[in-house]
Amino acid sequence: MTRLTLIQRLVIVCFRFAAVVCTLVASFSLQAQNFIGTRLEHLPEGFDSQLLDVEAVAEADSWVAFDQLVPNLGLGEEVQWMRLTLDPRTENGKLIEIQNAGIDDLTCYMICDGKIIASYPGGIMNSASERHQFGTYPSFPIPLVECDRLHALFRMQSNKPMIVPLRISGPRKVLEDAHQRNILFAIYAGVMLAMLLYNFFLFLSIGDRSYLHYVLFIFSVGGAQLALNGYGTIFGVDHWPWMNLRLIHLFGVFSGLTTIVFVQNFLRLSRYVPWLNKLLNVYFLLYLVALALALVGRLEWSYQLINFCAAAIFFFIPGTIITMRKGYSPAKYFLLAFTVFIFAVVIFVLKDSGVIPYNSWTFYALPLGSAIEMVVLSLALASRINQLKKESVQAREEQLRVSQLNEQMVREQNTVLEERVAKRTEALENANTTMKDTLEDLQSAQQQLIQSEKLASIGQLTAGIAHELNNPINFVASSAQSLRRDFEDLNQVVNELKAMDPADPGLADRMSMVKEMFGKLDIEFTQKEIEELLNGIEDGTKRTSEIVRGLRIFSRMDGDNFTLAHINELIESTLIVLRSNLKDHTVVEANLGEDLPQLSCQPGRLNQVFMNIITNASQSMESAGLSVEESKVLISSRKVDSIGQSWIEVRIKDHGAGMSEGVKAQIFDPFFTTKAVGEGTGLGLSIVRGILSDHNAEVEVDTDEGVGTEFIIRFPL
Amino acid sequence: MINVLYLDDELHNLTAFRAAFRRDFHVHVTTEPTEAVRILREQPIEVIISDQKMPTLSGVEFFELIMPDFPDPVRMLLTGHADIDAVIDAINKGRIYQYIAKPWNESELKAMVIEASMLFHQRKAVATEGEVLLSKMQEARAMALKIQRATDQAQALSAEQAAEINRNAQNINRLLAN
Numbered sequence: 037m038t039r040l041t042l043i044q045r046l047v048i049v050c051f052r053f054a055a056v057v058c059t060l061v062a063s064f065s066l067q068a069q070n071f072i073g074t075r076l077e078h079l080p081e082g083f084d085s086q087l088l089d090v091e092a093v094a095e096a097d098s099w100v101a102f103d104q105l106v107p108n109l110g111l112g113e114e115v116q117w118m119r120l121t122l123d124p125r126t127e128n129g130k131l132i133e134i135q136n137a138g139i140d141d142l143t144c145y146m147i148c149d150g151k152i153i154a155s156y157p158g159g160i161m162n163s164a165s166e167r168h169q170f171g172t173y174p175s176f177p178i179p180l181v182e183c184d185r186l187h188a189l190f191r192m193q194s195n196k197p198m199i200v201p202l203r204i205s206g207p208r209k210v211l212e213d214a215h216q217r218n219i220l221f222a223i224y225a226g227v228m229l230a231m232l233l234y235n236f237f238l239f240l241s242i243g244d245r246s247y248l249h250y251v252l253f254i255f256s257v258g259g260a261q262l263a264l265n266g267y268g269t270i271f272g273v274d275h276w277p278w279m280n281l282r283l284i285h286l287f288g289v290f291s292g293l294t295t296i297v298f299v300q301n302f303l304r305l306s307r308y309v310p311w312l313n314k315l316l317n318v319y320f321l322l323y324l325v326a327l328a329l330a331l332v333g334r335l336e337w338s339y340q341l342i343n344f345c346a347a348a349i350f351f352f353i354p355g356t357i358i359t360m361r362k363g364y365s366p367a368k369y370f371l372l373a374f375t376v377f378i379f380a381v382v383i384f385v386l387k388d389s390g391v392i393p394y395n396s397w398t399f400y401a402l403p404l405g406s407a408i409e410m411v412v413l414s415l416a417l418a419s420r421i422n423q424l425k426k427e428s429v430q431a432r433e434e435q436l437r438v439s440q441l442n443e444q445m446v447r448e449q450n451t452v453l454e455e456r457v458a459k460r461t462e463a464l465e466n467a468n469t470t471m472k473d474t475l476e477d478l479q480s481a482q483q484q485l486i487q488s489e490k491l492a493s494i495g496q497l498t499a500g501i502a503h504e505l506n507n508p509i510n511f512v513a514s515s516a517q518s519l520r521r522d523f524e525d526l527n528q529v530v531n532e533l534k535a536m537d538p539a540d541p542g543l544a545d546r547m548s549m550v551k552e553m554f555g556k557l558d559i560e561f562t563q564k565e566i567e568e569l570l571n572g573i574e575d576g577t578k579r580t581s582e583i584v585r586g587l588r589i590f591s592r593m594d595g596d597n598f599t600l601a602h603i604n605e606l607i608e609s610t611l612i613v614l615r616s617n618l619k620d621h622t623v624v625e626a627n628l629g630e631d632l633p634q635l636s637c638q639p640g641r642l643n644q645v646f647m648n649i650i651t652n653a654s655q656s657m658e659s660a661g662l663s664v665e666e667s668k669v670l671i672s673s674r675k676v677d678s679i680g681q682s683w684i685e686v687r688i689k690d691h692g693a694g695m696s697e698g699v700k701a702q703i704f705d706p707f708f709t710t711k712a713v714g715e716g717t718g719l720g721l722s723i724v725r726g727i728l729s730d731h732n733a734e735v736e737v738d739t740d741e742g743v744g745t746e747f748i749i750r751f752p753l
Numbered sequence: 754m755i756n757v758l759y760l761d762d763e764l765h766n767l768t769a770f771r772a773a774f775r776r777d778f779h780v781h782v783t784t785e786p787t788e789a790v791r792i793l794r795e796q797p798i799e800v801i802i803s804d805q806k807m808p809t810l811s812g813v814e815f816f817e818l819i820m821p822d823f824p825d826p827v828r829m830l831l832t833g834h835a836d837i838d839a840v841i842d843a844i845n846k847g848r849i850y851q852y853i854a855k856p857w858n859e860s861e862l863k864a865m866v867i868e869a870s871m872l873f874h875q876r877k878a879v880a881t882e883g884e885v886l887l888s889k890m891q892e893a894r895a896m897a898l899k900i901q902r903a904t905d906q907a908q909a910l911s912a913e914q915a916a917e918i919n920r921n922a923q924n925i926n927r928l929l930a931n
Contacts, residue, residue, distance in 0.1 A: 503806060506833030510856035511765040517859055518772030565772050572765035616833075620806055664808055 071201050073105040077119045093117055094147045094189045109198035116192045118200065122178055124148075124186040131210045132188055133175045134158070135201040135399075137266020140281055141193040144168070144176040148183035159194075160280045164269055170207070171214025172266030178204070195335035196284065201399075221267055224403050228258035231410050235417065242421065249298040250417055254410055256294045260287035261403045285330035288342040292323040299352060302420065303359045303367060312355040319348040343385070349378055366423050369416030373409040380405020485719055504583055504616040508576030515569040515576075522566050525557045586612030590643045600634040603642070603673055603684055603751070610646040611671075614654075622654040622667045629674040632684055635751055641727045648720045649688045649747050655711075656692030656745065666691065675753075682753045689746040695739045703737065754779040755870040756797050760789045760815065761804035761831070770802075773859050778866060786815050793819060798826050799873040800866050802853070805832035805839050813839065816847035825876065827869035829853055 077099035088096075099119055109116050120132065132144065142159035145152050157166050158174030168176050176188065192198060205213075232254045239247030262270065263283045273279040279286075296316045299305065305313035322345050329338035352374045360367040383401035386392045532550045536543060554560070589609035611624055618624055650669060657667040670689040676682060695703065702708045704725045709718035728735050732752055739745040755778045759770050767782040774780050781792045786809065792798065801819075803812035810818070812830050830843045833855040843849045850872065851865050 503833035506855040507763050507766065510833070511763065511769040513856050514769035514773050514859065515765070518769060521776070522772065565768070568768045569772055572768050575765060616806065620808055620811065 070205075071105045071203050072120075073102050073107045073200065073202065075120060076102045076107055076200070076202065077121070078102060078107070078109070079117050090145050090152060090189065090191070091147065091150055094119065094145070094187055095150055106199060106201045109192075109200065114193070116190075116198060118190040118192065120188040120190070120202070122186040122188055122204075124181065124183045127204055128178045128180045128186075129206075130178050130204050131170065131175045131207050132178060132202065132204055133170070133173050133210050134190075135173050135203070136199055137172045137174075137268075138196045138264060138284060139174070139192055139194045139198065140196070141191075142174055143191045144174070145189040145191070146176075146179050146181075147187040147189055148179075148181050149185055153181060154179055159192075160266075160268070160283075161277045163275045163277065170210045171217055172269075173214070175210055177207075195281070196339055217265075220400070221262065221265060221403070224407055225258065225262060225267075225270075227407050228254055228410060231414055232258070235414060238417075244421070244424070246298065246301045246420065247417065249294065249301050250413065253291070253294040253298040253413075256287055256291035257406050257410070260284065260291045261406055263287045265403070281335065282330050285326070285335060285338050285342065288339070288346075289323050289327040289330065292326075292342065292345050292348075293320060296320050296323070296348070299355075299370075302416070303355060303370060304364065305355060305359075308359040308362050308364060309355045312351055312358075315351060316348065319345050346381065346385075349374065349381060353378070364423070366416045366420040369412050369419055373412035373416060376412065377405045377409035380409075486723060499617070501583065501587060501613060501616070504612075505580060508579045512573050512576035512580075515572050519566060519569050519573075522562045522569070525559065525562050526566075528557065529553055529559060583612055585609075589639070598636050598638055601637055601639040601642075603632060603635050603637075603686065604628040606637075606639055606642050607646055607671060607673065607686070610643050610650065613643075614647060614650060617651070618654050618669075621658045621664055622669055623664065624650070624669045624671065627670065627672040629672070632673060632675055633753060635684060635753070637731055637751070638727070642731070645724045645727050645749075646686075646688070648724050652720070653688060653690035653692060653745070656694075657690050660691075660693045662691065676750075684751045684753060686749045686751070687746060688749075689744065691744040694741040694743050694745055695737075696741055700737055700739055755799050755866060757781065757800045757802065757866055758783075758789060758792055758796070758798045758826075759802045760784070760786060760807075760812070762807040763804065766804070774863065774866070777863060786810060786818070789815070790819060790822075793823050793826070798823075800829065800869040801826045802829045802831055802866075805830055805843075811839070813842045813847040813849075816843075816849065820848065825873065827873050829865065829869060831855060831857070 079093075079096065080098050080100055083096070083098060107118070122128075134142070138160070140159050141161045142157070144156045144158060146154040146156075156168040156174075156176045158168050158176065160167075168174060178186070178188070190200075192200075232251050235247045235254065236251045239245075239251060259271065262268065264287075268280060268283045271283070273283065296319055300313055300316055303309070305316065322341060326338045326341040326345065329335075329341060353371070356367045356371040356374065360371065380401045383392065383398050383405075387398040387401070392398055529550060532546065532553060536546055536550075540546065586609040589605055590613050607626065607628060611618075611626065614624075650671070653669045654667065657669075668691060671687070673684060673686045676685050699710060703721050705718075706722040707718040708722075725735065728749065734750045736748040736750075737745065738748065757774065757778045758781045759767060760783055761767055761770075762784050764784060767784065771780045771782050779796075781796055781798065783789050783792065786807075789801075789803075793801075801816075801823075803815050805812040807815075812832070816828050816830075828847060828849045829851040830839075830847065830849045831853045832839060840852060843852060850869055853862060853865065
């Protein structure tokens with residue numbers, strides 16, 4: 037599709053114009069105007085003709101001549117009378133033509149010497165067939181009669197401005213002019229129709245509603261022009277006087293409405309000039325009011341209102357300029373079109389109001405103006421299409437650009453996101469590693485703590501055992517040395533005795549010497565001492581072996597494996613190990629049940645349990661400030677049989693300080709301790725619970741502040 | 754012979770101790786602190802040895818207990834296991850002379866006891882010397898006091914005599930003037 041430049045298009049349009057204009061101008065020049073308003077007479081204001089018959093009116097005395105060539109009676113619904121004095125000799129056979137097709141009710145009476153000789157209807161209230169007209173204008177033949185005085189009397193009534201361009205011409209001239217006008221309006225109608233159809237097809241093909249608005253606009257404006265010039269017959273309502281009377285009003289209203297809609301839509305007023313858009317809405321309503329008035333028969337008011345509303349067109353100029361300024365290029369055609377049209381309207385209105393003379397130029401100003409307007413507007417529409425196309429291309433490009441930009445942004449965002457995800461992932465991995473390390477650290481710390489708790493108990497143990505072993509070792513060793521000395525003393529005596537011989541004469545002396553020795557060496561005491569020392573050595577040996585056995589049981593190498601063991605043995609070994617620790621401040625009373633079955637357990641770990649609880653009990657009583665006799669730990673074990681199950685119950689009870697509920701709730705928590713800083717790890721009972729739960733053993737703590745605490749442990753069998 | 758008192762809750766230790774040292778020292782042994790106090794009262798004990806770990810009271814506590822009444826005997830602490838708190842307490846509160854670990858070495862222990870008894874006697878000698886010195890000082894002071902008094906008296910006397918002379922001189926002057 038080749039695109040025409042603006043200039044090319046303008047040239048084409050100009051040619052089109054030229055054709056139309058030339059035709060019109062030619063027709064105007066051909067139409068010689070010779071209105072004879074000054075020959076007309078009218079009745080003065082206030083003349084009451086209602087009661088008079090036609091002939092009486094004709095004969096009235098008060099007729100006054102007009103001073104205009106085209107009388108303008110203005111608007112008014114009263115009946116108007118006009119009289120034209122004819123020259124019967126020169127003018128008979130000619131035609132009286134009133135070039136106004138809009139008079140509602142018009143009757144022409146021919147009065148010869150005071151008598152009506154003919155009457156012709158010519159208003160649009162009458163149907164076309166009844167009307168006396170050539171072309172579109174009422175035309176009345178001057179009868180061929182012999183009269184002294186021949187008058188044409190016009191009775192007129194109209195709800196439109198009553199302008200009376202009247203002339204007397206030969207029939208040929210009238211016919212020629214009518215023909216001319218017909219051609220002119222045919223051209224006009226043709227132009228309009230062409231535009232209408234063209235734009236209608238454009239609407240159908242493009243679907244832009246502004247074309248439809250334009251079509252309606254053309255139809256109504258063109259129709260109004262045709263109706264105004266008496267061509268309402270083409271709309272086929274000629275035999276419908278009611279419609280005939282209102283045709284101009286309806287077309288006026290309709291053209292007003294379509295113009296408003298078209299302008300609003302075309303100039304995008306809601307976007308560019310909102311205030312004008314609102315104002316036009318008001319006008320739209322006013323047109324509707326005018327329509328209503330016309331429909332209810334208030335045709336004069338309706339006409340006035342339509343004329344008033346037509347002034348809205350003046351607002352189009354600033355509105356168009358504003359739109360243009362805002363960069364909407366089709367507005368310039370619009371401006372041109374409406375300037376021309378407004379110019380034409382101004383001429384039309386000035387003509388109607390009598391300011392400028394009524395002639396062919398002024399008469400045709402409106403159709404000419406509207407024709408030009410139509411053409412330019414169609415150009416404007418084309419420009420608008422281009423504009424829209426351009427805009428849509430721009431919009432598409434913009435969209436493309438935006439989408440590309442978006443894509444780029446998305447890509448960038450993606451990169452950023454990926455980076456972020458990578459960083460996060462790295463951070464998470466790091467955190468994970470750190471946490472793993474921390475966990476390992478914690479686990480090793482826990483191991484260390486458990487180990488240190490173990491070591492602490494081992495240390496405690498060692499100290500106790502060292503002391504416990506040191507005593508017997510001390511006295512056994514010491515006793516052995518003493519025994520040696522005692523033995524030497526005894527040896528002396530024995531040797532003395534051995535050396536005695538019954539045959540020796542000095543036996544008595546020796547005897548007395550030995551006796552002396554006995555006394556000196558205190559052999560009696562030595563004998564007793566030897567007895568005691570031997571007892572001590574025996575006892576020390578027994579105790580040492582007992583301790584070693586207890587220690588062996590206590591720290592069995594298989595301590596962490598589940599094996600069968602006697603729980604009492606475990607308790608006893610624990611007590612042996614603890615004995616020296618407890619000795620100086622606690623009395624232990626063990627009441628261990630007999631014939632308890634062996635328990636599958638981890639003996640070494642259970643020893644740790646008993647040691648922990650017993651030590652705690654002893655320490656609790658020590659800190660409560662009890663004397664040694666009062667500091668009693670009661671330990672008992674027994675077998676309990678219940679329905680379906682049996683267990684070994686170990687109770688460890690003290691008379692210490694007891695615990696509050698708050699403390700009791702926390703005793704098994706790791707690191708919880710009531711001892712001073714550095715004296716306890718707070719892990720003892722937490723380890724105890726771990727060990728007991730490994731044995732599926734239940735532990736119950738029965739405590740009362742100030743009274744004491746009892747641990748009850750139940751090992752299921 | 755050196756009088757030694759040994760307090761321990763372990764009877765066998767007492768037996769062994771006595772068996773080991775009865776030939777060298779005058780040994781007194783008991784398991785009861787009250788009995789120990791009685792012995793302290795009745796015997797001229799020079800050296801006290803006490804076990805640290807005992808059921809009713811510790812060795813340090815025992816030393817602390819007897820400190821006001823029997824400050825002179827030299828104290829030695831015997832223990833099976835060196836517990837740092839016990840050591841600190843023994844030095845600060847129990848004013849002990851020696852710390853002996855079980856099992857004891859007989860000859861070492863014997864040497865220590867002898868040393869302790871020597872210390873006891875030295876202290877006693879110093880104390881006696883101090884007393885002698887003190888009494889001498891008191892004597893000297895009394896003497897000094899006596900001298901002072903005599904001097905005072907003499908001064909008072911001479912002042913009187915001077916006044917007398919003065920008076921006489923004045924009288925003579927007056928007489929001469931008259």
